[in-house]
Amino acid sequence: MSSASCSISASPSDGGNDIVFSDPDEPFVVKPVIEDLLRTRYCIPGSVFLVEGVDRVAPIRRRFLAVRLLVSDGISCVQAVLKGEAHGLVDSGLIYAGCYVRVDTFDLRFLEVVEGATERCGDAGDATVPAGKKLDRTVGGPKMAYLVLENPTTVGWNTAYLKILESQKQSSPPIVPEASGTASNLDELVHNGNPDKPRQAVATDERISQAGMMKPKTSLSGGGMTERDPESLNLPKSEPPQPDLKATKPPQTSSSNIAQPSSGQLPWCTDDPTKPVKLTPLRMIPNLPYKQNWVVNVLAVVSSISDVEPSHLPPYHQRTARLADPSTSKRVLLTVFLDPDDFNPAVGSVVLILGVKNHRFDGGSLKKYASDRPKNGGRWWFEEPAELGWCDVAGLRTWWDSKRASG
Secondary structure, three states: OOOOOEEEOOOOOOOOOOEEEOOOOOOOOOOOOHHHHHHHOOOOOOEEEEEEEEEEEOOOOOOOOEEEEEEEOOOEEEEEEEOHHHHHHHHOOOOOOOEEEEEOOEEEEEEEEEOOEEEEOOOHHHOEEOOOOOOOOOOOOOEEEEEEEOOOEEEEEEHHHHHHHHHHHHHOOOOOOOOOOEHHHHHHHHHHHOOOOOOOOOOOOOEEOHHHOOOOOOOOOOOOEOOOOHHHHOEEOOOOOOOOHHHHOOOOOOOOOOOOOOOOOOOOOOOOOOOOOOOOOHHHHHHOOOOOOOEEEEEEEEEEEOOOEEOOOOOOEEEEEEEEEOOEEEEEEEEEOOOOOOOOOOOOOEEEEEEEEEEOHHHOEEEEOHHHOOOOOOOOEEEOOOOOOOOOHHHHHHHHHHHHHHO
8 A cells, every 4th residue: 555645743742741622521542543533544533633734725726725634643644624614613723733633434545556547446436445344455556544423522632743833934934835736646635535525615605715725735646737817716615504594584574673684784783782583592502503603692591600711713712601590400511712811701600692603612502703793892791781681681590599599
């Protein structure tokens, strides 16, 4: 088997002092699994990898985008391709170079290198080794291995590796990447990453310029390099799928007691907290239409709150809190990146929180990112909002007091 896709990693030692866990209550251990994976063809669910590099790759067909990662187990590294529905994790900054990801579902796949070209090994049915399966392959010739990751979850980051990346960034001059790529191989990776339905890029106002395209760290094969017009590289930025807003728009009514959202706004967003908005019970957080980045409003009790602590996301410090309401016995995690110093409700107080996004972490959690600041500069959280008649602060307070009294 060709070693083109697997090499000794240049990452720092995965010492305990260098690893920061996203959730200290759920620590993990990075185990050297890549060599065994290539030897046994068995993908172990729950494997943890260090992301050493992230590339956005544009194959020859403009409507396709590929996101390629270089992942390491501390000893060896291998390239991996994200499935289309996971591209939003990179775009939103949840997956980045230096973070650790846990992967429960992923495939090991092969490309056969034949005289400077790259082809898929065997038939379509032989090209994939799903998690929990073994493959007995006797086909000769050099082969290139890669992983297809379905739903990676960020579980921590490596401070030593982040320092290395930062020092390299400061010491190296800006490099203008070449507008080139191995068309056949990259197109193959895109199709293999999502064999049933190719991912079509979503058109947005923000475009990825030529300077934003990163040159792949490792060539997939020795031939097939094609020059392209730089103008053709202004591709749409991949984004997570968005719901049909028309389907979620509330029906029009003549009743003056029901506040209608203003033009261009969603029923769960508001610039005026005196108007009722849609509230989501905490038990619904894991079961929203999308597992991540679905915007909600919640009215809950703060059961605990942390001090301001370091974070890997801008502004690089955060505060966490646990929320409670009568719909569930779980204390839902809320992580605040937006002005965490100013988010300081008292423990046991009732808070109204507007415009937070759900996340897969901790079995369903909430996050307020620094980029989600209200456009009008208004407030996004309210402590003890008894003046808002549509918030049942008294009812929630009675429930919480009785729960504490009962033990």
